[in-house]
Amino acid sequence: MAPEVWSTTSQGGAGSARGGAYHAGTREPETSSGRFTMASHGQTPPRAHLLILTAMAALQVRCRAQDTPAPPQRIAVVGAGIGGSAVAHFLQQQFGPQVQIDVYEKGSIGGRMATVTVNNLQYESGSSSIHSLNLHMQDFVKLLGLKHRREITGKSAIFNGEQLVLEETDWYLLNLFRLWWHYGISFLRLQMWVEEVMEKFMRIYKYQAYGYAFSTVDELLRSLGGEHFVNMTQRSVSESLLELGVSQRFIDDVIAALLRTSYGQPVSIPSFAGAILLAGAQGNRWAVEGGNKLVCSGLLKQTKANVIQAEVMEVVLQGTEGKVLYQVKHQVDDEQASDFYDIVIIATPLHKEQRNIAFRNFEPPIGEDLGSYQHTVSSVVHGYLNSSYFGFPDPKLFPFASILATDNPSLFFNSLDNICPVNVSASFRRKQPQEAAVWKVLSQGSLEKQHLKTLFRSYYSVQVTSWPAYPEYSSAKALTPIILHDNLFYLSSIEWAATSVEMSAVAAKNVALLAYNRWFQHQDKIDQKDLMQKVKTEL
Numbered sequence: 419m420a421p422e423v424w425s426t427t428s429q430g431g432a433g434s435a436r437g438g439a440y441h442a443g444t445r446e447p448e449t450s451s452g453r454f455t456m457a458s459h460g461q462t463p464p465r466a467h468l469l470i471l472t473a474m475a476a477l478q479v480r481c482r483a484q485d486t487p488a489p490p491q492r493i494a495v496v497g498a499g500i501g502g503s504a505v506a507h508f509l510q511q512q513f514g515p516q517v518q519i520d521v522y523e524k525g526s527i528g529g530r531m532a533t534v535t536v537n538n539l540q541y542e543s544g545s546s547s548i549h550s551l552n553l554h555m556q557d558f559v560k561l562l563g564l565k566h567r568r569e570i571t572g573k574s575a576i577f578n579g580e581q582l583v584l585e586e587t588d589w590y591l592l593n594l595f596r597l598w599w600h601y602g603i604s605f606l607r608l609q610m611w612v613e614e615v616m617e618k619f620m621r622i623y624k625y626q627a628y629g630y631a632f633s634t635v636d637e638l639l640r641s642l643g644g645e646h647f648v649n650m651t652q653r654s655v656s657e658s659l660l661e662l663g664v665s666q667r668f669i670d671d672v673i674a675a676l677l678r679t680s681y682g683q684p685v686s687i688p689s690f691a692g693a694i695l696l697a698g699a700q701g702n703r704w705a706v707e708g709g710n711k712l713v714c715s716g717l718l719k720q721t722k723a724n725v726i727q728a729e730v731m732e733v734v735l736q737g738t739e740g741k742v743l744y745q746v747k748h749q750v751d752d753e754q755a756s757d758f759y760d761i762v763i764i765a766t767p768l769h770k771e772q773r774n775i776a777f778r779n780f781e782p783p784i785g786e787d788l789g790s791y792q793h794t795v796s797s798v799v800h801g802y803l804n805s806s807y808f809g810f811p812d813p814k815l816f817p818f819a820s821i822l823a824t825d826n827p828s829l830f831f832n833s834l835d836n837i838c839p840v841n842v843s844a845s846f847r848r849k850q851p852q853e854a855a856v857w858k859v860l861s862q863g864s865l866e867k868q869h870l871k872t873l874f875r876s877y878y879s880v881q882v883t884s885w886p887a888y889p890e891y892s893s894a895k896a897l898t899p900i901i902l903h904d905n906l907f908y909l910s911s912i913e914w915a916a917t918s919v920e921m922s923a924v925a926a927k928n929v930a931l932l933a934y935n936r937w938f939q940h941q942d943k944i945d946q947k948d949l950m951q952k953v954k955t956e957l
């Protein structure tokens with residue numbers, strides 16, 4: 419079944435199909451307008467006229483064939499998370515199956531989408547949920563024949579270190595009433611703000627379906643939401659929300675907890691990143707049956723990308739026989755090797771703490787001005803919750819599956835979740851707090867023994883992963899570039915606007931289109947203004 423699905427995509431997919439349509443669509447009017455001008459002069463007899471036209475057309479076709487650069491032969495992608503896997507897939511859609519795509523991965527396929535095993539069952543240790551409006555992820559799951567995982571619902575509460583400041587109940591109306599009682603209509607204002615941002619953000623799918631690409635993150639945001647979106651990367655979530663009339667108390671109790679849980683950062687992070695995250699926190703969320711990382715391995719298999727288990731150490735600009743090539747130097751164990759590529763995509767964050775990729779011979783130098791990444795530690799604990807810590811001496815009465823921490827610096831954790839395995843049968847039920855359950859604790863630093871004793875009465879196992887999780891938004895003044903050199907692209911720069919699985923997938927499609935449009939000099943498909951209007955007239 420897999421090859422069948424792929425052949426449909428490669429022939430009928432947006433990339434290759436649009437590539438063909440694009441040539442015809444843009445060149446044809448030039449030729450016909452030339453024809454029209456000559457005929458309107460009316461000085462050449464019709465038959466001779468026809469012959470001249472035919473000869474000219476043939477000449478134009480020959481010139482065009484000579485002008486069109488040969489397609490790239492080899493492309494390297496560094497990183498096999500969702501960004502790297504998706505870009506391999508989109509690159510093949512654009513350039514066709516003849517281009518060789520090598521994907522370098524130093525760790526596991528999936529990157530920040532990963533699982534750990536507890537008692538022979540796998541649990542998500544990194545990215546756990548996807549929003550229903552994440553259309554690239556939805557497409558991938560369909561394309562790969564994967565399934566949505568059944569959602570096991572559970573209630574949440576917010577903890578400020580001393581008490582629960584907000585508790586979800588089983589009743590939707592009661593939840594609304596509580597929100598209104600505590601915070602007035604702040605939650606409605608928040609919802610309207612997030613929906614407005616999402617509505618504009620969703621334009622990206624249309625632009626990308628028409629083959630449009632952006633050379634900077636600024637341009638991408640500007641095309642979606644004008645200067646307002648660009649400004650949202652420079653002002654804080656709290657500033658934006660206060661301006662909308664959201665109360666300070668709602669920001670302190672609810673928004674701070676949501677941002678701490680997800681980004682491990684305060685409400686001073688940029689409002690665009692905040693809005694994307696808050697959109698992800700509400701609405702329908704889903705995950706992939708068997709684990710979210712299956713999307714990455716599936717896309718790489720489908721693309722028939724050549725996955726090389728190695729760490730890329732250097733990218734060196736080389737000029738060979740008048741042609742610019744990128745030499746990718748990599749290392750497996752102690753062995754070093756290198757290969758030459760026409761195009762290179764960096765699909766892993768470059769940041770101060772991880773200067774593992776050096777860029778040589780580039781002028782101006784690359785990677786001098788990097789921001790920092792925020793570390794988040796995920797501890798997957800199999801044990802008995804100490805519900806007394808949250809004010810419930812009897813664990814049977816503890817009704818929550820999730821606890822979110824407010825922005826209290828003395829709290830040692832960001833969130834605590836009673837998690838379900840990546841494969842859930844029809845009869846599966848979430849473990850009760852009086853039973854030994856699997857809990858995912860997110861924190862800024864590693865949990866010490868004392869912390870574990872505070873949260874758990876006893877435990878069987880703890881599995882710790884320390885993630886360079888998100889950009890530390892206060893550490894960079896401006897958004898980082900996408901184009902590092904002519905055909906060297908930095909996919910993960912999108913994270914400085916906002917981070918999520920879907921943001922990486924959007925960046926992957928943008929980089930694939932950008933690489934294609936630049937390679938074949940389709941300038942009219944890069945950084946175009948008034949795209950909403952353009953797309954409407956192209957319909």
Ligand SMILES: Cc1cc2nc3c(=O)[nH]c(=O)nc-3n(C[C@H](O)[C@H](O)[C@H](O)COP(=O)(O)OP(=O)(O)OC[C@H]3O[C@@H](n4cnc5c(N)ncnc54)[C@H](O)[C@@H]3O)c2cc1C
Pocket residue numbers: 496497498499500501502522523524525526527528529530531543544545546547548698728729730731765766767774775794796885886887888910917918919920922
């Ligand atoms: C704990 C946690 C929870 C999260 N929860 C969610 C969530 O619920 N929903 C959501 O949408 N997002 C979530 N995210 C964010 C999401 O996981 C990321 O935005 C997304 O997975 C990034 O994918 P990526 O491919 O761009 O980068 P990565 O997944 O980081 O992939 C980069 C890959 O490059 C490899 N690499 C790095 N350097 C080299 C080198 N020199 N040579 C070769 N390979 C290299 C790495 O090993 C890695 O596999 C979460 C993140 C974390 C850490």
